Amino acid sequence: MPRWVNRPEGSNWGDFGEDDQLGRMNLLTPERRRVALAEAREGITFTLSLPLNLPTIPLSPSRQPPSLYAAQDEQGSVFNRVDEGGEELTCDDRVTLHTQHSTQWDSLAHRGRAFDADGDGVAELVYYNGFRANEDVAGPLGATHETHAHALGIETLAMAGVQGRGVMVNLEAAFGNEGRAVTRDDLLRVMDEQGVEVLPGDFLVLYTGFDKLLLEREARGDSAPIHTMCCALDGKDEALHQWIIDSGIVAICSDNVAIEALDLILSPEPPPIRLPIHDLCLFRQGIFLGELWYLEQLAAWLLERRRHVFLLTAPPLRLPGSVGSPLTPIATV
Numbered sequence: 543m544p545r546w547v548n549r550p551e552g553s554n555w556g557d558f559g560e561d562d563q564l565g566r567m568n569l570l571t572p573e574r575r576r577v578a579l580a581e582a583r584e585g586i587t588f589t590l591s592l593p594l595n596l597p598t599i600p601l602s603p604s605r606q607p608p609s610l611y612a613a614q615d616e617q618g619s620v621f622n623r624v625d626e627g628g629e630e631l632t633c634d635d636r637v638t639l640h641t642q643h644s645t646q647w648d649s650l651a652h653r654g655r656a657f658d659a660d661g662d663g664v665a666e667l668v669y670y671n672g673f674r675a676n677e678d679v680a681g682p683l684g685a686t687h688e689t690h691a692h693a694l695g696i697e698t699l700a701m702a703g704v705q706g707r708g709v710m711v712n713l714e715a716a717f718g719n720e721g722r723a724v725t726r727d728d729l730l731r732v733m734d735e736q737g738v739e740v741l742p743g744d745f746l747v748l749y750t751g752f753d754k755l756l757l758e759r760e761a762r763g764d765s766a767p768i769h770t771m772c773c774a775l776d777g778k779d780e781a782l783h784q785w786i787i788d789s790g791i792v793a794i795c796s797d798n799v800a801i802e803a804l805d806l807i808l809s810p811e812p813p814p815i816r817l818p819i820h821d822l823c824l825f826r827q828g829i830f831l832g833e834l835w836y837l838e839q840l841a842a843w844l845l846e847r848r849r850h851v852f853l854l855t856a857p858p859l860r861l862p863g864s865v866g867s868p869l870t871p872i873a874t875v
């Protein structure tokens with residue numbers, strides 16, 4: 543039995559194969575990587591991750607900073623442990639890590655929805671390419687709430703060679719910290735002004751200035767809500783959806799919290815699809831989303847030189863079954 547006979551409107555399910563789990567990342571070909579390598583002209587690198595314990599004041603109650611503990615064995619904690627000879631020291635640790643707390647990739651198993659994929663007139667809970675909730679993406683199970691994405695887990699991305707052309711659009715330079723929902727027309731105007739060209743196989747990197755606000759908030763130690771500050775894509779703009787589909791980009795990455803504006807999810811009467819860019823990218827098109835990246839220094843360097851393209855190397859953890867992953871992306875210019 544095929545997993546689906548109906549595919550959602552505006553989706554590319556099946557275009558990369560009936561069992562595909564990589565979506566648009568398939569457009570990141572060896573040829574596109576070779577073109578990207580030519581952008582590493584100076585050999586200067588930028589680390590595009592926040593410290594993973596930030597934000598210390600979580601942006602979402604279900605996403606907490608990591609906690610570190612000593613690893614244990616039958617003799618107790620393996621931490622600052624003096625070995626038998628009295629000379630050697632050993633530390634092993636373990637970590638409780640919320641994979642989507644800080645700088646992260648969303649896997650294609652991060653957002654799905656109810657859709658009648660098998661054509662029986664009843665909607666199933668499915669993810670990209672019709673993979674089923676509770677079967678292909680299993681859990682939570684038992685008292686420990688165990689989970690495992692047997693399909694679409696983040697390890698599929700880890701094995702995809704996540705290295706290509708990063709293309710930055712500096713929305714902060716155009717709009718400042720205004721909490722603006724950026725339409726296709728806004729985006730194309732800024733790209734035109736900044737001389738940005740996006741090609742199939744590119745990682746679209748949107749700089750909004752959110753990282754700076756987050757770090758300032760941390761320095762002040764306050765819990766002021768900042769979710770709706772700075773630019774974010776306007777999920778209500780159908781023209782923007784079509785541009786994303788036509789562009790051939792493999793991922794959208796940003797320093798902001800969710801790539802898209804949160805007006806629908808925060809509205810008193812939210813519509814059924816409350817995160818339309820997530821729905822388009824993760825569920826329908828298989829476009830990966832990278833959130834809460836640290837882009838400030840790279841953005842300033844590129845802006846000063848009127849450059850916008852760089853070599854991006856951004857593999858997630860090869861953590862089988864996980865639906866998201868922290869990462870330490872590197873830009874080389």
Ligand code: UVW
Binds near residue numbers: 799800
């Ligand atoms: C939001 O927090 C709304 O987005 P994500 O779940 O992708 O982090």
